[in-house]
Amino acid sequence: MFAAAMIAILLAMFMSLCRALLGPTLYDRLLAVNVLGTITVLFIAVFGFLTGRPEFLDIGLAYALINFIATIAVLKFFEYRDMGRATEEELDI
Amino acid sequence: MEHHLVLRVIAKFIIPMILLFAFYVQFHGDYGPGGGFQAGVIFAAGFILHALIFGLDHTRKVLPPVVLRVTGALGLLLYLGTGLAGILLGGNYLDYNVFAADPISGQHLGILLIEMGVGITVASVMLSLFYIFAQP
Numbered sequence: 001m002f003a004a005a006m007i008a009i010l011l012a013m014f015m016s017l018c019r020a021l022l023g024p025t026l027y028d029r030l031l032a033v034n035v036l037g038t039i040t041v042l043f044i045a046v047f048g049f050l051t052g053r054p055e056f057l058d059i060g061l062a063y064a065l066i067n068f069i070a071t072i073a074v075l076k077f078f079e080y081r082d083m084g085r086a087t088e089e090e091l092d093i
Numbered sequence: 094m095e096h097h098l099v100l101r102v103i104a105k106f107i108i109p110m111i112l113l114f115a116f117y118v119q120f121h122g123d124y125g126p127g128g129g130f131q132a133g134v135i136f137a138a139g140f141i142l143h144a145l146i147f148g149l150d151h152t153r154k155v156l157p158p159v160v161l162r163v164t165g166a167l168g169l170l171l172y173l174g175t176g177l178a179g180i181l182l183g184g185n186y187l188d189y190n191v192f193a194a195d196p197i198s199g200q201h202l203g204i205l206l207i208e209m210g211v212g213i214t215v216a217s218v219m220l221s222l223f224y225i226f227a228q229p
Contacts, residue, residue, distance in 0.1 A: 056126075058121075059126055062135060065111050066138055068107065069142045069145070072100065072146070073145055076145055
């Protein structure tokens, strides 16, 4: 049962990876990478149960939290070309 | 990022979770996957998210770079002090068995102190690196 779920997850990872490589615009690629991160969390969870080590859920949680930050960072960089700025009035300088 | 209301609310919700998870990874490292290095990186990631959403200046007010320099050195000193305490108590360098009457509880105490030193130093250095790279 877990093996079938694993094959489906690997297929989904492959398809989102194709979209990340082929995507015509930046946002296609970003969305594909974000989806790939979410699928990776599922992959880690299913792999943990497949090999009988449910502690892997901790690693999945960490991955989910860090993946969110990575997406925000890339989006902010492409929107503002800068990591540190906060407010709009600073941007008008 | 003032007008991104969703991001700000989500960040306020998720930053305490990240910090709490970092402490979980830190203190559960003896029994499961985790440890000082991973916990330090996750802890620093929480503050990096704060800097991304609310601006680097606010994060610098919360954790000034001087404080980070001091805590980075303090974590290393904790590691070194734990190692040297083993010598002073009659064992080898980084010998945990002499910290308590029972070797098992001595090893628990020793690895806890070592991992705490590693975690503090890694979090401080990661955040210092982010400050340097994110400077406009």
